[in-house]
Amino acid sequence: MEMAPLGIATLAVLAAMGITLIRALRGPTVYDRVLAVNSFGTLTVTVLALHGFLTDRPEFLDIAMLYALINFIGTVAVLKFFEYGNLGTAGGTRE
Secondary structure, rough: OOOOOOHHHHHHHHHHHHHHHHHHHOOOHHHHHHHHHHHHHHHHHHHHHHHHHHOOOHHHHHHHHHHHHHHHHHHHHHHHHEEEHOOOOOOOOOO
């Protein structure tokens, strides 16, 4: 039985997610972990899009786009929190 190219791509993305998860757990700095979690979110968007193509359900692309937006906003918020200590300041003043 031959596997479709999109199925192979899905397996490759899942392998990359595993490697990224290891980086998120091992560190060495907090910024490496945030970047790994952001990459994991991006790979999740890719898996959602591939699943939508494989199952011929285009609504998964809408879900993937929404998840990408949430991933971006969450990463910016976490990095702002690590930089300034809270999310309420407008920036420019470090504590």
